[in-house]
Amino acid sequence: MASIFLIGPMGAGKTTVGRQLARRLGCAFFDSDREIEAACGVDIPTIFDFEGEVGFRCREERMIDLLTSKTNIVLATGGGAVLREQNRLNLKSRGVVVFLDVDIDVQVERTSRNNSRPLLQHGDARATLMEISRLRGPIYHELAHVHISTSNQRHQRVVDKICRKLDELTRTPSHPENISSECPPSDT
Numbered sequence: 001m002a003s004i005f006l007i008g009p010m011g012a013g014k015t016t017v018g019r020q021l022a023r024r025l026g027c028a029f030f031d032s033d034r035e036i037e038a039a040c041g042v043d044i045p046t047i048f049d050f051e052g053e054v055g056f057r058c059r060e061e062r063m064i065d066l067l068t069s070k071t072n073i074v075l076a077t078g079g080g081a082v083l084r085e086q087n088r089l090n091l092k093s094r095g096v097v098v099f100l101d102v103d104i105d106v107q108v109e110r111t112s113r114n115n116s117r118p119l120l121q122h123g124d125a126r127a128t129l130m131e132i133s134r135l136r137g138p139i140y141h142e143l144a145h146v147h148i149s150t151s152n153q154r155h156q157r158v159v160d161k162i163c164r165k166l167d168e169l170t171r172t173p174s175h176p177e178n179i180s181s182e183c184p185p186s187d188t
Helices: 014-023 034-038 044-068 085-094 104-111 125-143 156-171
Strands: 003-007 027-031 073-076 096-101 144-150
Touching: 003 014, 003 034, 014 027, 014 073, 014 104, 014 156, 027 034, 034 044, 034 073, 034 125, 073 104, 085 096, 085 125, 104 125, 104 156, 144 156
Parallel strands: 003 073, 003 096, 027 073, 096 144
Antiparallel strands: none
């Protein structure tokens, strides 16, 4: 089975959906941000404090290269992972890229629950999220094999939709090879 890489903005549910999808598919789950924290021994805000966004993005690029080299995984990437060309190349060529999208209102509400997002620590969070979306949205769309909205949907429903799309892709001749032709049925 091809690895599945989840991309999208912060608050789209990549980690939660990714865990459930990996469980459904019977494969390993990784979150690139958590892997960076484990490798560094500090959290993402601390990395931003000491190294800035550029330092963090360098660490992220190395981690994305390492993780996308693994087989049979589901990977939740950080929202900005798509900013680096090498990350985009690794994601697109090494697995199936699933863009989890979210409406701005839902994103604002979800991200307000967590104060550990460095890019939202200063200024108007809504304005920041809208600007990030304007810059990254076209990249997400271009990179994705599959596009799913997570707005106002239960995570299990999102997993079901991803599985249906993955099944459809296996019937498409131009799709990346080695993807499983069938997702196991939902437990619910």
